[in-house]
Amino acid sequence: MAESRVRWRWLVLPGAALALWAVAHTSHTPAPDAAAGPSAAPDAAPSASPGGGTATAAPGGGPTTARPDGAYEPADCAAAVRRYAAAAGVPPQLLMAILYNEAYKPHDPALERAWQRYKPDAAFGVANMHRATFDEVKRGRDFASRTWEELPDDRNLAVEAAAWYLHDLDRRLPARWPAGHSRDELLALGYNAGGGNMLAFARGTTLGSQARSYLDRLHENWPAAGRAVAR
Template identity: 85%
Template sequence: MAGSRVRWRWLALPGAALALWAVAHTGHTPAPDAAPRPSATQDAAPSARPDGAPSASPDDGATTARPDGAYEPVDCAAAVRRYAAVAGVHPQLLMAILHNEAYKPHDPALERAWQRYKPDAAFGVANMHRAAFDEVKRGRDFAARKWEELPDDRNLAVEAAAWYLHDLDRQLPAHWPAAHSRDELLALGYNAGAGNMLAFARGIAPGAQAQSYLDRLHTNWAAAKRDIAR
């Protein structure tokens, strides 16, 4: 999750609240296919950066809401395509991260209820913490938006995640000795922060939590490709 190495423990939610969410929301997550290792050359992102990035159709950024209010990462496919292009990041990576961050229910009321138990919790479908959001929005089109809006605005959550990946990418050196690809390092940076990302680039082995995040990225890679093609 952006800006923190601490994952939410949703199994610790109050039983009644989780039961109510389960009754009110249905849906399923399809089992992903075995994924190839992400690489900077596979399905490469547009080469343009923000100063010359391709523009997207205004209609291409809308998320598709489900009648029952449930959430699947594919609902954000249009927003992923749009904001990945604008930020100059790999759309498949951005979508795979949304899959990684879908380990908990993204219901606005439930997120806010949990935040009262855990004030430093993350918000939105990309699980972004307040400090990370306040940093990434500076000088951007959404600079006037507030972190508290993330649970209600999936487009904003995807946009912020895309620019967070962009900013992480700018911190990577031109070359690194480690075996990790650019996409893998950016995903690790999204989960563990820029400092750890740079340590992994230098060859430091990821810890158990970071490696678990990377393993899930690989598992979600093929599903992410399917989603952004829709």
Template identity: 70%
Template sequence: MSKGWWWIAVGAVVVAAWAARGGDSPETAVPPPRATASDTPRPPAPKPSAKITPSPSDWSTNYDPASFAVQVRRSAGRAGIKPQLLMAILYNESYKPHDPELERSWQRIKPDAAFGIANMHRAAFNETKRGRPFAGRSWEELPDHPELAVEAAAWHLHDLAARLPSRTRGTFSKDELLALGYNTGSGNMRAFATGAKPGAQAQSYLDRLHQNWAKAANAVRVP
């Protein structure tokens, strides 16, 4: 589905939710009190150069994949993949809102939609979690638990790497093939590894990966 249709659908869900709550009620609105000289001064605003990391309660409102650099480095290390690759994929998948309630509302419209900040489908998550430390977790938890989404994505990339042919043809690097596999599935990834050309959607995903590559490296740099 194109990004335009995604935003139209999400907008419809938000409007419906607003209408169900009755919207704003101007008749009952109370104007804010007028400030006086005796009011306690507010503390100074943070300096523009200071980076504010979203708290657990508002991470989806101010979502930035770089906020999960610690989780990315940890999960990538355990899964044996590059943290830069995992972070670049999170940037690739950050195009849509990741508010948990919006994700669930969209999933009710489109049952095969992906969940979480890594946009994983149910089948991929359930296959990846087998024998892993998060085997007891469920796909439905992904919207509320970005750390679980990061861990699952890391191990999914690990599993894709294990399915690459021992010898590849063409110009794609291992990281590029893994990103293509994440986007299009392991079967297509193997085809690309043996010389097949990606279609428009897969090529667009790869182009975004290249655009996000340097930003991802900066995000996961060791403090």
């Protein structure tokens, strides 16, 4: 689950956390790139690929190991995004765009754990998922035996969990809704703010500043996400 409300706090991490991170790795610099925005008509019936994107499964998902310099680039997860988006029946471009949205903080295992000690309810992994969300999403799935603590070290697991969370959110949406948001937009809002808020936004509740900011970043990251999954 995203933690956009604490985005700015990564600029003022406690000295101990920064020191731990600096010893092990260099800083991460996500590089979102700026054609059409998130798709799907608001009143469309539910489908396996609600955003209209192409979801082609890669043979094995591909490795998503860190770059030699320790930097994190969401596009490095493209093979996993294609694989798990296809398995979960969600648009790969949407899943990739969310990874870009969630790249606002360094995704370094040591730093994530240091920050979690400072803020116990922090999210883990490249998709910024909270413990309760992960534990709910994994039930009855192939990764049911995995733990939330593994997310910082396993990007494939983080992507897989995010894909199935989007799948679960999609199943909660009605066939039609009055608000002028597309399915992709509502799923992204649900990823950021939770299923209850997603349904409220679908009914027409006005977006708050945090939700609006998340949606604006989704639109900004949409073209780069499309290019990444098309490689």
